[in-house]
Amino acid sequence: MELQHPNKERLKSIENRLEKLTSELSTIKKTALQALLIDNADFLKLMNISSSTAQNWRNKGIIAYSQIENKIYYKVSDIEQLLDLHYRPFKRAN
Template structure:
């Protein structure tokens, strides 16, 4: 049986690697056409730190556009940008 510390380090490394993979995917997509860049549902959940249920509600309430192929959900990077832009609240300085 592994010591708890080793298990925690391994889990942290797995999480870090998943995060780094997402960061790399997003960095590589910056130079591409946002219409062509797709994120899957897991990417959206990580990006916005939301639950599956929240993502489902956003789709049901037409908050964000999506494509579905079989059981897999995809979002265009441009649609995510539209969602952010539509909900942008600028600071009014006086």
């Protein structure tokens, strides 16, 4: 025989909400990681460069990267740093 607790429905509601929040948090974490890293194909598209140019930049140490087997990843923060380092502000001619 199952005992009936006066707050059983309320506890079940809280449990369901916690499960939903846990699931949403897991999705947010995955999305956040994807936003922090991009793969080589996305980097080539973003920078509008060829794969050989990207290879040259990696060899020269112009852009930092991670490589796992044949897959290359870049941190978005490293790409922003690269762009900031090579930023040339517009100067008006007098």
